[in-house]
Amino acid sequence: MAGPERAVADLVVPLDYTYNYRVGPYLEKYIQELGNKKIMAVKCPKCDKVAVPPREICGWCRAKMDEWVEVGPDGTVENFTIAHVWLNKGAVERIDKPKVIAMVMLDGATVPLAGWLEAEPSSVKKGMKVKAVFKEPAENALTDLSHFEPV
Amino acid sequence: MAVERKVAIVGVRQLNAADSKKPRERLLFELVKGLFDEKGLTRHDIDTFVLCSNDFQAGHTISNVFEDDPVGAFMKDETKVEADGIWAATYALQRILCGKYDTALVVGNSQGGSVFRPYLIMDYTMSPVYERQLGIMNELSSAALQARALLDRYGYSEDVLDQIAARSLSNAAMNPDAFNGKKGTTADMVAKSAYLYEPLKEMHCYPMTDGFCALLIASEEKAKSLSDNPVWIKGVGDSIDSFYAERDVVKPNSVKLAGERAYKMAGITAKDIDIAEVSAKFAHQEPIICEGLGLFAEGSAADVASKGLADIAGDMPVNPSGGALGAYAFSAGGMVRLAECYKQLTGTAGDIQVSGAKTAIAHGQDGLCMQHNGVMVVSTEEG
Numbered sequence: 421m422a423g424p425e426r427a428v429a430d431l432v433v434p435l436d437y438t439y440n441y442r443v444g445p446y447l448e449k450y451i452q453e454l455g456n457k458k459i460m461a462v463k464c465p466k467c468d469k470v471a472v473p474p475r476e477i478c479g480w481c482r483a484k485m486d487e488w489v490e491v492g493p494d495g496t497v498e499n500f501t502i503a504h505v506w507l508n509k510g511a512v513e514r515i516d517k518p519k520v521i522a523m524v525m526l527d528g529a530t531v532p533l534a535g536w537l538e539a540e541p542s543s544v545k546k547g548m549k550v551k552a553v554f555k556e557p558a559e560n561a562l563t564d565l566s567h568f569e570p571v
Numbered sequence: 572m573a574v575e576r577k578v579a580i581v582g583v584r585q586l587n588a589a590d591s592k593k594p595r596e597r598l599l600f601e602l603v604k605g606l607f608d609e610k611g612l613t614r615h616d617i618d619t620f621v622l623c624s625n626d627f628q629a630g631h632t633i634s635n636v637f638e639d640d641p642v643g644a645f646m647k648d649e650t651k652v653e654a655d656g657i658w659a660a661t662y663a664l665q666r667i668l669c670g671k672y673d674t675a676l677v678v679g680n681s682q683g684g685s686v687f688r689p690y691l692i693m694d695y696t697m698s699p700v701y702e703r704q705l706g707i708m709n710e711l712s713s714a715a716l717q718a719r720a721l722l723d724r725y726g727y728s729e730d731v732l733d734q735i736a737a738r739s740l741s742n743a744a745m746n747p748d749a750f751n752g753k754k755g756t757t758a759d760m761v762a763k764s765a766y767l768y769e770p771l772k773e774m775h776c777y778p779m780t781d782g783f784c785a786l787l788i789a790s791e792e793k794a795k796s797l798s799d800n801p802v803w804i805k806g807v808g809d810s811i812d813s814f815y816a817e818r819d820v821v822k823p824n825s826v827k828l829a830g831e832r833a834y835k836m837a838g839i840t841a842k843d844i845d846i847a848e849v850s851a852k853f854a855h856q857e858p859i860i861c862e863g864l865g866l867f868a869e870g871s872a873a874d875v876a877s878k879g880l881a882d883i884a885g886d887m888p889v890n891p892s893g894g895a896l897g898a899y900a901f902s903a904g905g906m907v908r909l910a911e912c913y914k915q916l917t918g919t920a921g922d923i924q925v926s927g928a929k930t931a932i933a934h935g936q937d938g939l940c941m942q943h944n945g946v947m948v949v950s951t952e953e954g
Contacts, residue, residue, distance in 0.1 A: 435630055441700050444700075471817075500716075501716050501719055501770075501771070502766070504766045510694065512767065521716070534707050536707065562701065
């Protein structure tokens with residue numbers, strides 16, 4: 421009844437596709453303005469939530485959000501984790517120097533933004549003031565908001 | 572709305588391993604054949620098959636296409652759920668409730684232990700144009716942020732998470748259907764395991780699992796002919812939340828709503844629950860789920876841990892099976908929680924048996940930080 425337990429062949433089958441997505445007008449504008457060192461968010465006309473990254477429909481009250489507002493570049497650490505590993509295509513790999521991921525509430529926003537925080541891990545506290553650091557020259561990519569650093 | 576047709580679980584079969592060593596099709600055949608032989612059934616006794624698997628996990632489109640033959644569903648009524656198995660069981664319940672079917676076989680599986688990497692699948696659930704471009708959020712970093720938020724909210728020390736993991740892993744060691752148990756695991760032992768993303772440690776996490784589970788579900792008349800002790804499905808609940816940054820990950824509304832809906836349908840309250848089997852993929856998610864379901868007071872996790880309230884012999888046993896820390900396979904996960912409830916309510920749970928349990932709740936989840944939650948209330952009482 422039972423089949424053989426010892427494998428005579430282990431097949432490794434990669435699955436590799438490349439997708440060329442369009443990001444839509446909201447993320448398009450967000451990325452373009454990052455190049456001008458501006459973090460753009462949208463404000464809900466109904467419930468006043470300010471979402472970043474910007475989204476067309478409010479996640480809470482479903483209203484169309486079309487008022488653009490600049491948020492940050494300063495903000496406050498709401499939550500954080502110290503990374504001792506990274507995931508390489510789903511495989512856990514240790515890193516030599518721990519890195520900090522922070523959820524930053526940018527001044528003027530009501531939704532925290534996840535980002536790298538370049539700071540000594542032991543110095544990071546909830547409520548700590550940080551500011552956005554932009555890539556120079558800009559590359560027209562989400563990573564133009566490079567990371568945060570303590571104020 | 573009450574359940575208008577009585578429906579029961581009348582048989583379960585599961586297999587969990589770090590490496591199941593055989594092809595998926597062979598294991599599915601052995602799983603279902605085992606259940607059929609135990610019940611004296613053939614595939615022709617099954618009115619509808621509900622399979623539960625995922626194309627990314629199988630690595631090819633239509634993941635159920637090669638599952639139909641080994642489970643006996645070829646040329647039969649067959650459908651698939653591509654989410655956690657709690658929803659496959661719910662779908663089977665709905666199909667029987669519609670009146671067209673009297674028996675359903677639910678079969679869930681995935682091989683995250685030996686074939687694919689579960690954390691990568693979770694990456695693929697995120698926005699390809701935002702999160703996946705940045706590479707900051709993944710299943711572990713998001714779980715760590717959720718764990719940190721929990722500790723901050725209620726002022727817990729990390730020891731609370733270590734105690735939850737220690738209980739789960741110790742329970743799992745007594746459960747032959749779990750494979751990741753470690754007999755007599757203490758909080759100190761958990762505390763010494765390495766950090767992944769603080770405060771998340773290796774021993775707080777679900778193990779990479781090959782998991783297979785089958786549930787046989789039947790309408791009243793069939794259930795009574797197929798089993799001397801059917802486990803009746805009394806209520807189901809389901810709810811989905813907004814994305815992780817826009818919701819309270821410590822107090823998820825979707826867990827609360829799912830629980831309330833199931834209790835209302837079952838005509839009970841949280842106080843009537845004798846056992847909970849919840850899909851806490853990480854130690855910190857156990858109190859989040861249990862408090863959302865009203866099984867413990869909000870912010871009581873330190874108290875629950877120190878007084879042993881969730882122990883097998885405690886006031887409100889949670890995951891006597893060891894839960895997801897003992898074994899957790901995508902797709903099969905929530906079904907395994909149901910199978911563990913079935914074992915408890917039929918008195919077949921062996922060393923992890925909770926005495927006198929009549930009503931249990933099983934929980935399943937999907938998404939980053941438990942974005943989607945589903946529960947099922949089951950009972951020995953036909954009602």
